[in-house]
Amino acid sequence: MLLQGKVAIITGASRGIGRAIALTLAQNGASLMINANREDLLKRVVQEVEGFGQKCLITKGDISNINTSKKIVSNTIDKFGKIDILVNNAGINMRIPTLELKSEDWQSVINTNLNGTFYSCSSVLPYMIQQKYGKIINISSTTAKTPHRNASPSYGASKAGINYLTQHLALEMAKYNICVNAVCPGPIETDMSDQWSPKYREQVLSRIPLGRLGKPYDVANTVLFLVSSMADFITGESININGGTYMN
Template identity: 75%
Template sequence: MLLEGKIAIVTGASRGIGREIALTLAENGASLVISGNKEDLLKEVAGEIEKLNQKCIIHTGDISKPETSKDIASKAIEAFGKIDILVNNAGVNTRIPTLELQPEEWQKVININLSGTFYSCSAVLPHMIKQQYGKIINVSSTTAKTPHRNASPSYGASKAGVNYLTQHLALEMAKNNICVNAVCPGPIETDMSLQWTEDYRKQVLAKIPLGRIGESKDVANTVLFLASNMSDFITGESININGGTYMN
């Protein structure tokens, strides 16, 4: 029970990687506030968390709006009195080539992936500073570090911004015993990967030194490590979870 007695917020927790992160934190003793834009799916995740004998509160809203993050933080404080862990998982990806990318689509991705992460951090940091403790884990992407033909430039730019924000907050908040790190998944089995053609899947696999596509649990286990006391001397890092696809 690495997180016994801890209170965590996980955004984008209704499915995929976010769902797995929320369940993994609960399995290790955390009570949670989970957010997303699909109330029915959030209720299902909350039900699974409660079966693990942990408390869970849901919140639906648009993470690209600053008031959403403020509401989530307020719910956590009202219900539990503190916030120990924030996992910024909510995000969106597009595959629109540069010359086809319209300004509104560019801005949408930036607003959700980068601004949403900033708003969530800004909402919880005052509470973490007050208690002189906190763990923030931002879900970024390998695409933040190296371009990918199958991703929109807005996605890579937004995640590169998340990596810089992670480092900046880590530096600024270290004096308050707040660790801020990021995880950078590569090819992971999600709802999106189920849409791949067999030919494309073979191409992806051929580029992974470890010879398999990652699972949501691979990401969740790394988040668990960063959320726990095992990582107390790690801050400002962006950890690749990609089977060796990209190494730095």
């Protein structure tokens, strides 16, 4: 029970990586406030979390709207009285080439991925500063570090922005005992990968030294480590979780 007594906010927690993170943190003792756009899926996660004997509440809403972040934080403080952990997982992707990418498509990805992450951090930090403790994990991507033909430039740019934001906040918040890190997943088995053609899946697998796609729990276990006391001397890092696809 690495997180006994801790309170965590997780955005984009209705499925995939976000769901795995929610369940992993709950299994290790954390109480949760989870967020996503689909309340029906969030309620399923609540049932699973409660099966571990932990409390789990919902704040539905679009993370690209700053009022959603404020509401999530306000509800968490009202219900639990504190916030120890923030995991910014909510995000979207597009696969539109540069010359076909409309301005509204660009803005949509930037608003959700980068702005949404900033809104959540800025809403949570005053409470973490007050208690002189906090762990923030931003879910980025290896696309932030190296271009990918199957992703729109808006996605890579948004994730690269998240990596810089992570470092900046880590530097600025260190004096308050707040650690800020990012994780950069590579190819992970999710609803999105289920849509791949057999040929494309084979191409992806051929580029992974460990010879398999990652699982959502591969990401969740890394997040668990970073938000636990085992990682109290780690901050400002962007950790790759990609089976060796990209190494730095």
